[in-house]
Amino acid sequence: xxxxxxxxxxxxVAEGNxxxxxxxxxxxxxxxxxxxxxxxxxxxxxxLKYITGDNLVKGSYGFEAEFNKxxxxxHLKKPSALVSDSALxxxxxxxxxxxxxxxxxxxxxxxxxxx
Amino acid sequence: EAGVAQSPRYKIIEKRxxxxxxxxxxxxxxxxxxxxxxxxxxxxxxIQFQNNGVxxxxxxxxxxxxxxxxxxxxxxxxIQPAKLExxxxxxxxxxxxxxxxxxxxxxxxxxxxxxxxxx
Numbered sequence: 049x050x051x052x053x054x055x056x057x058x059x060x061v062a063e064g065n066x067x068x069x070x071x072x073x074x075x076x077x078x079x080x081x082x083x084x085x086x087x088x089x090x091x092x093x094x095x096l097k098y099i100t101g102d103n104l105v106k107g108s109y110g111f112e113a114e115f116n117k118x119x120x121x122x123h124l125k126k127p128s129a130l131v132s133d134s135a136l137x138x139x140x141x142x143x144x145x146x147x148x149x150x151x152x153x154x155x156x157x158x159x160x161x162x163x
Numbered sequence: 164e165a166g167v168a169q170s171p172r173y174k175i176i177e178k179r180x181x182x183x184x185x186x187x188x189x190x191x192x193x194x195x196x197x198x199x200x201x202x203x204x205x206x207x208x209x210i211q212f213q214n215n216g217v218x219x220x221x222x223x224x225x226x227x228x229x230x231x232x233x234x235x236x237x238x239x240x241x242i243q244p245a246k247l248e249x250x251x252x253x254x255x256x257x258x259x260x261x262x263x264x265x266x267x268x269x270x271x272x273x274x275x276x277x278x279x280x281x282x
Binding site: 052084089090091092093094138140149150151152153154155156 | 167194196203204205206207208211218219254256258271272273274275276278
């Protein structure tokens with residue numbers, strides 16, 4: 049069965065420092081991987097995705113993520129954090145072999161950036 | 164383009180009452196999803212429609228939940244009777260196709276959700 053793990057409930061970083069939000073996955077086929085961000089009382093907003101190709105994916109707001117097949121990971125990164133990046137981040141996966149197109153989401157990681 | 168519209172934004176009901184949520188997807192988006200997001204958890208798929216047909220409802224508690232998308236556009240999700248554990252945010256999302264691309268350019272767009280509190 050497909051699954052996504054976000055091992056950290058919360059990540060705290062200082063503004064200007066690099067940030068990493070971790071994600072690991074489990075699928076039977078090749079994965080399609082996504083990161084979403086959720087601000088309070090808002091829906092999920094798409095950040096970036098990996099379908100195929102280059103393992104380093106660049107997305108919105110300066111975020112990037114690296115697909116590592118051997119470690120089954122897709123960690124979200126940003127070189128320099130902003131206070132406005134503080135939000136709830138979700139990693140999601142879809143198995144290329146599954147019939148539908150719905151995503152399996154992790155439980156989320158709260159990112160807190162201090163000034 | 165207009166986003167995915169959901170209403171109401173908030174709803175408080177007593178257990179055993181019924182409630183309905185409405186979703187209007189982005190114009191032209193054939194695929195529509197309902198997700199349930201319980202506090203502290205990631206969204207969980209309840210049902211996926213392709214036009215007005217059901218693609219996946221394996222995680223929908225069919226004894227109390229129902230959903231329809233009669234004309235392949237708007238959708239309603241109903242709970243009857245509600246239980247305390249149904250307290251959650253109900254998110255609607257739509258996508259242009261069933262391509263693996265997910266969000267972005269023709270992929271998933273989420274609405275702001277309906278926050279349901281069952282007391």
